Amino acid sequence: xxxxxxxxxxILTELEDAVGxxxxxTREIDKITHGVDFFWLSRMWADRGRRMPEADFVxxxxxxxxxxxxxxxxxxxxxxxxxWGGGGGSQGGAIPVAGGIVLDTKRxxxxxxxxxxxxYIECGTGAxxxxxxxxxxxxxxxxxxxxxxxxCSTVGGFLAHRGIGVVSNKxxxxxxxxxxxxxxxxxxxxxxxxxxxxxxxxxxxxxIFIGSEGTLGxxxxxxxxxxxxxxxxxxxxxxxxxMHGAFAASRELLQKFKPSVMRLYDEAETxxxxxxxxxxxxxxxxxxxxxxxxxxMVEVEEKILLETFAKYGAEDLGSEYGEKWWKEKxxxxxxxxxxxxxxxxxxxxxxxxYDKIEKxxxxxxxxxxxxYPFAKFIAHxxxxxxxxxxxxxxxxxxGEYVPKDxxxxxxxxxxxxxxxxxxxxxNGGVVNDHHGVGIKLGRFVHxxxxxxMQVLEGIKKQLDPNGIMNPFKLGL
Amino acid sequence: MYMSExxxxxxxxxxxxxxxxxxxxxxNATGQERNTSRARALGLSVVNRGAAELSPDxxxxxxxxxxxxxxxxxxxxxxxxxxxTKEVRLQAALDGKxxxxxxxxxxxxxxxxxxxxxxxxxxxxxAAIKAHAAKEDVxxxxxxxxxxxxxxxxxxxxxxxEAAGVKxxxxxxxxxxxxxxDWLIGAADETKQQMTDCAAILAGYKTVVAFDPQxxxxxxxxxxxxxxxxxxxxxxxxxxxxxxxxxxxKVKNTGKAVVFQDPYQLARMxxxxxxxxxxxxxxxxxxxxxxNRKDTVWAGGSFMAIYNPLVSELVSKERWTNAINVxxxxxxxxxxxxxxxxxxxxxxxxxxxxxxxxxLSAL
Ligand SMILES: Cc1cc2nc3c(=O)[nH]c(=O)nc-3n(C[C@H](O)[C@H](O)[C@H](O)COP(=O)(O)OP(=O)(O)OC[C@H]3O[C@@H](n4cnc5c(N)ncnc54)[C@H](O)[C@@H]3O)c2cc1C
Ligand code: SF4
Ligand code: SF4
Numbered sequence: 001x002x003x004x005x006x007x008x009x010x011i012l013t014e015l016e017d018a019v020g021x022x023x024x025x026t027r028e029i030d031k032i033t034h035g036v037d038f039f040w041l042s043r044m045w046a047d048r049g050r051r052m053p054e055a056d057f058v059x060x061x062x063x064x065x066x067x068x069x070x071x072x073x074x075x076x077x078x079x080x081x082x083x084w085g086g087g088g089g090s091q092g093g094a095i096p097v098a099g100g101i102v103l104d105t106k107r108x109x110x111x112x113x114x115x116x117x118x119x120y121i122e123c124g125t126g127a128x129x130x131x132x133x134x135x136x137x138x139x140x141x142x143x144x145x146x147x148x149x150x151x152c153s154t155v156g157g158f159l160a161h162r163g164i165g166v167v168s169n170k171x172x173x174x175x176x177x178x179x180x181x182x183x184x185x186x187x188x189x190x191x192x193x194x195x196x197x198x199x200x201x202x203x204x205x206x207x208i209f210i211g212s213e214g215t216l217g218x219x220x221x222x223x224x225x226x227x228x229x230x231x232x233x234x235x236x237x238x239x240x241x242x243m244h245g246a247f248a249a250s251r252e253l254l255q256k257f258k259p260s261v262m263r264l265y266d267e268a269e270t271x272x273x274x275x276x277x278x279x280x281x282x283x284x285x286x287x288x289x290x291x292x293x294x295x296x297m298v299e300v301e302e303k304i305l306l307e308t309f310a311k312y313g314a315e316d317l318g319s320e321y322g323e324k325w326w327k328e329k330x331x332x333x334x335x336x337x338x339x340x341x342x343x344x345x346x347x348x349x350x351x352x353x354y355d356k357i358e359k360x361x362x363x364x365x366x367x368x369x370x371x372y373p374f375a376k377f378i379a380h381x382x383x384x385x386x387x388x389x390x391x392x393x394x395x396x397x398x399g400e401y402v403p404k405d406x407x408x409x410x411x412x413x414x415x416x417x418x419x420x421x422x423x424x425x426x427n428g429g430v431v432n433d434h435h436g437v438g439i440k441l442g443r444f445v446h447x448x449x450x451x452x453m454q455v456l457e458g459i460k461k462q463l464d465p466n467g468i469m470n471p472f473k474l475g476l
Numbered sequence: 477m478y479m480s481e482x483x484x485x486x487x488x489x490x491x492x493x494x495x496x497x498x499x500x501x502x503x504n505a506t507g508q509e510r511n512t513s514r515a516r517a518l519g520l521s522v523v524n525r526g527a528a529e530l531s532p533d534x535x536x537x538x539x540x541x542x543x544x545x546x547x548x549x550x551x552x553x554x555x556x557x558x559x560x561t562k563e564v565r566l567q568a569a570l571d572g573k574x575x576x577x578x579x580x581x582x583x584x585x586x587x588x589x590x591x592x593x594x595x596x597x598x599x600x601x602x603a604a605i606k607a608h609a610a611k612e613d614v615x616x617x618x619x620x621x622x623x624x625x626x627x628x629x630x631x632x633x634x635x636x637x638e639a640a641g642v643k644x645x646x647x648x649x650x651x652x653x654x655x656x657x658d659w660l661i662g663a664a665d666e667t668k669q670q671m672t673d674c675a676a677i678l679a680g681y682k683t684v685v686a687f688d689p690q691x692x693x694x695x696x697x698x699x700x701x702x703x704x705x706x707x708x709x710x711x712x713x714x715x716x717x718x719x720x721x722x723x724x725x726k727v728k729n730t731g732k733a734v735v736f737q738d739p740y741q742l743a744r745m746x747x748x749x750x751x752x753x754x755x756x757x758x759x760x761x762x763x764x765x766x767x768n769r770k771d772t773v774w775a776g777g778s779f780m781a782i783y784n785p786l787v788s789e790l791v792s793k794e795r796w797t798n799a800i801n802v803x804x805x806x807x808x809x810x811x812x813x814x815x816x817x818x819x820x821x822x823x824x825x826x827x828x829x830x831x832x833x834x835x836l837s838a839l
Pocket of ligand 3: 499500501502503511512513540541542543544545546547548557558
């Protein structure tokens, strides 16, 4: 930890030497902007005129070599290093809660190779994912990783939080899309994971670093899969009377083929967001399905879809709502369209098998709405597998019920989360599906894993004995 | 610092929003988090809430925005971060908080009318201008950037109109349009005065052909805002496209494969994207970069080339990468400052052509 002005100046000169003066900052604007990420608490804190914990230094290395130099300096002085990609994470993962160095990855945005023979792009992990999409589009391909934060967040951030996009059902989550990675370990060593992700040479190193949230090292380069653009992408909207029928219909559908988009909205979200943005006025649970690929296959898939959903009494709303949804899918996230301060809100995504997911939904809804009668609980289900699906559930508390005092607001926020996550775990869910843990949910990782936590802790201890990497995140 | 309610509202929308960061040419080139609308808004919101001073480095950040409106154009809600950025530039000027390097440019503009502080015209250009001293209905407004930074561009613009047989005036003592002060210190009295003086001169002409998109944008937008009347404003590209269409300017296709760099002022602020394409298509084979028309990316130059040359250089290099990614060897520009910036950073074997150079090569 930086302790005095003299030492601070010494360290600054060493960091400048590592990354260049213009890429090493102690400027106030850099400290402020790296103190607030998408975490509601950091936003609320700033909104109430408080300064978040800030870095002592903000450095932007251009590659693994420069990152390695930064790590060696940090390890020598035992200074915390918090990696910052786009700062679009919602769990406070990129906030330098213990001060020290913020290592911003965005200068590591080089596209090294667009390989259409092996169908991957190799890039620096500081690249905004949209830029990787552009690079793929330039050769007529696509990344098929389309989170709502496609334009906000970096390759490294998505890897570090195990992110997911809207066409995940067909193309997978980010952890399905990586071939090889380069990682700088806390001691400054630069390592590469295996040349391909499928092998029998022990556990997959990729999967140790994917999801590690900057606690085990800095991912500096990655090879990400690209795909042919689908010949055709079709949409179909459906209205189920309730969610139960939709779960059964979807499970059956997924044993037959994989649509690209599957989004089921609970009655509350159908009546609010979907009504507002997509225009569905009817009561029930709206579900949007997209299926895509080679035209002949799409024809067959459409037939299977219509037959399967009809069996469960789904009303076919045609393609119009689905197309509108696709067009507006990112609009939901712009200020003016989504929840905002002074409201308190949070996305408690979880994932579970089909036999548990509905139970989790009702248990969480009851727990939150009973304990906090002023809170609304809404959900949609957006990433589906043959065995289960994820729930993107949100609580919303209107501004009038949110304490004015920031510390009191923080306490209420922590309490609501504790209620929600404990209920999810108790009913067979997990702490999180695709937003990660950060500082927000660190306390629950031990609760989920129990004695299995020693595996993660053992890796942490071996790789980062000085505990400099992103302290107080991921429960490590 | 005074801040209007409208600015505060935009700041409070942008400060926690990440959606348009991918499109910012400056942020993309520098990789710095502060070069986003979000960061700029967050810094100001913290100042507005009394948790920070409007420190010199927050002010520097205000001048790291090119005001290219890519973010504004991309925003699904319609927020415009350049609104508060411009307002802060004005207020800082009123409160004596403008950075010294900006004041130095402002002083030059006030003294000479151009951001370079140049007083003498290039001799060849002066001669070319003199040949068009007679008063005509049409005036070719060359603009300070062409006159003092890229005089060959100004000469070529004159040659193009001459080739089409247009009768036009060029002023030896062309007034400053006011675009530079508007960019530097916003709607200050000095800016309005410069615009008012310029409008008074231009009002004597039926048609004003604005060679530089920076001036064209000021004539169309800010002059309207200040209710300043001038003749019909036509961009150089729209004017030349009309000459080609009417057959007054006869060009043959050179067969050269090129991409066109839309100046953001034309594409986003004046909604002119097809006229320059009509010119380029008549003279060459037009291909497109992925980010074109309204999605165009600023390619460097102008103010930032003076006070933040590294950023300008990085921005230009990024744009070259965009061109190279689609296999282009030649970029055609319609902005004098982008022409200069792209020329200075052209990789080996790559060429930048101004649209007037392209036309002259196709005569
Ligand atoms: C409007 C909006 C919509 C969103 N929608 C989605 C969505 O649809 N799907 C989804 O999955 N997420 C979504 N998110 C959340 C967010 O985009 C993801 O969590 C993303 O993974 C964060 O990436 P980032 O680059 O912004 O990372 P940051 O917030 O900067 O960092 C997140 C964590 O990753 C670590 N980290 C970052 N880069 C590296 C690296 N190179 N090596 C090691 N550790 C690193 C950080 O230390 C931190 O712990 C959304 C966010 C926003 C703002
Ligand atoms: S301009 Fe729009 S997209 Fe950009 S930060 Fe502001 S609100 Fe977000
Ligand atoms: S106006 Fe242009 S330079 Fe300024 S923040 Fe927006 S995109 Fe970036």
